[in-house]
Amino acid sequence: MRHKNKKEQINKILKKKKEYPVIDLYITNYNNSNFYLSLLYNNMIDKFKVLYVPIDAIDTDKIEEYFCYQFINVKSVSYIIDQIKNVLPKYEQKELRNKKNKNIDNFQIDLEIHIEKKIYDFHMTRYLPKEWKFLFEPIALLFEHVPNIMGELAIEILSVVMNTNDLIEYQRSLNCDLWKSDLMEFFPVLKDEKKIMEGNLSFLEKVNGKYYAIIENHLLIIEYNDSSKILNIFCDNKDLVYSSYTYQVLKAIKENNEKPFFKVKIIEENEKYNYLCLGVEKQKLLVIKNNKLSTISLSKKKKQEIIILEDNTNTLQEKLDKAMM
Numbered sequence: 001m002r003h004k005n006k007k008e009q010i011n012k013i014l015k016k017k018k019e020y021p022v023i024d025l026y027i028t029n030y031n032n033s034n035f036y037l038s039l040l041y042n043n044m045i046d047k048f049k050v051l052y053v054p055i056d057a058i059d060t061d062k063i064e065e066y067f068c069y070q071f072i073n074v075k076s077v078s079y080i081i082d083q084i085k086n087v088l089p090k091y092e093q094k095e096l097r098n099k100k101n102k103n104i105d106n107f108q109i110d111l112e113i114h115i116e117k118k119i120y121d122f123h124m125t126r127y128l129p130k131e132w133k134f135l136f137e138p139i140a141l142l143f144e145h146v147p148n149i150m151g152e153l154a155i156e157i158l159s160v161v162m163n164t165n166d167l168i169e170y171q172r173s174l175n176c177d178l179w180k181s182d183l184m185e186f187f188p189v190l191k192d193e194k195k196i197m198e199g200n201l202s203f204l205e206k207v208n209g210k211y212y213a214i215i216e217n218h219l220l221i222i223e224y225n226d227s228s229k230i231l232n233i234f235c236d237n238k239d240l241v242y243s244s245y246t247y248q249v250l251k252a253i254k255e256n257n258e259k260p261f262f263k264v265k266i267i268e269e270n271e272k273y274n275y276l277c278l279g280v281e282k283q284k285l286l287v288i289k290n291n292k293l294s295t296i297s298l299s300k301k302k303k304q305e306i307i308i309l310e311d312n313t314n315t316l317q318e319k320l321d322k323a324m325m
Helices: 003-016 074-091 130-144 148-158 244-254 315-323
Strands: 019-030 033-042 047-054 068-072 108-115 118-125 172-175 201-207 210-215 218-225 230-235 262-268 271-281 284-289 292-297 306-310
Touching: 003 019, 003 033, 019 047, 019 074, 019 130, 033 130, 047 074, 068 074, 074 108, 074 118, 074 130, 108 130, 118 130, 130 148, 201 244, 201 271, 210 244, 218 244, 230 244, 262 284, 262 315, 271 292, 271 315, 306 315
Parallel strands: none
Antiparallel strands: 019 033, 019 108, 033 047, 047 068, 108 118, 172 230, 201 210, 210 218, 218 230, 262 271, 262 306, 271 284, 284 292
């Protein structure tokens, strides 16, 4: 049975049971898995419940056997509904409720709010956007009432709002085995010798679960989930995502050909920030800041405000000393 049909069947069963959704959360192709969560009101017993259904486990017509319920405190529901009501008027226009990345067909999250006989549908890719912070508590509430194995997924979805993860709008997502697949089939450009570009790969390093690369002064960020075999690609120039530069970076990852960045700590107004650093150029420190190539002026910095964390060849220290003489 297709996932869409399963969802329709779930809705029919709920209607028969006189259980009406207040919040629906449908998670599609999230690391190749699919889930349905819902905050429901049961009209027959006048109580609220959270329903959890692992969509992929359903392989028969007996869908209800896969329903996992947990009752929820009425006060918690009332608080959430009141919070939502105050914000929803800002989202009357449908286009304001869609933050999906059109280039990625996995990690899809669809949330529906049923309130005062209206449905507000919100659509996002992978993460809850910061500007939709008002949805944090409703989503967290749902996950609090489902099996503990869903905890890791909840943390990932909510990580941007919690500032535990930098948001990267990945431009392409490939279903492939990075280590075993023939990656050339994903890069048609390689069939045309005139379009093949061999670039200078100056830096490549895995940091916090992502590969950061600098090739011909372009920043590429590669994320790979080995269990789900999903490869996400970001490039500061979206036209280069399927170029031979990206293929060259992926090949270097497969061959374990890492070229570490310099690492620096910058002290600014009693705050400390760590950066991946590319070097020094014209009185400026070249760094990756908020997943973008950026510069920090050295003319306004004192030596004690720049701490080198990693410089195996002492190259950065020498250039920094010259620039700050």
